Amino acid sequence: xxxxxxxxxxxxxxxxxxxxxxxxxxxxxxxxxxxxxxxxxxxxxxxxxxxxxxxxxxxxxxxxxxxxxxxxxxxxxxxxxxxxxxxxxxxxxxxxxxxxxxxxxxxxxx
Numbered sequence: 001x002x003x004x005x006x007x008x009x010x011x012x013x014x015x016x017x018x019x020x021x022x023x024x025x026x027x028x029x030x031x032x033x034x035x036x037x038x039x040x041x042x043x044x045x046x047x048x049x050x051x052x053x054x055x056x057x058x059x060x061x062x063x064x065x066x067x068x069x070x071x072x073x074x075x076x077x078x079x080x081x082x083x084x085x086x087x088x089x090x091x092x093x094x095x096x097x098x099x100x101x102x103x104x105x106x107x108x109x110x
Contacts, residue, residue, distance in 0.1 A: 015089060028087075030096040034103050034110075036066060043070050043095060052081050052094070064101035069094055 033039040043049045049070040058064035069087055071094045080086055087094055103109040 028094045028096055030098055033097045033099050036068060036097060036099040039097050040068060048072065049095065050081060052087055066099045066101070068097040070097070071095065
């Protein structure tokens with residue numbers, strides 16, 4: 001069995017760079033998940049993370065997928081998470097859960 005890891009480096013929004021003094025941070029990590037319901041329960045309900053945004057793309061197609069972005073949000077930022085730019089303007093790490101539709105029924109997906 002082969003295991004493959006991928007790292008995507010995403011540049012921060014220019015406005016956020018004015019507030020952030022460290023040049024490099026580990027800002028966003030993506031995990032592929034088989035069961036988004038169980039995964040959201042773990043990150044949101046057990047670890048106390050906030051679901052910032054979710055997107056469902058290609059629903060009903062062979063290539064559809066869903067994205068869920070979560071983070072630990074400071075109390076003073078709770079009202080701002082509906083802002084489309086919150087993720088790119090925030091400093092704290094974000095977890096992106098990616099669910100490829102159909103993998104929940106694939107016995108070989110681990």
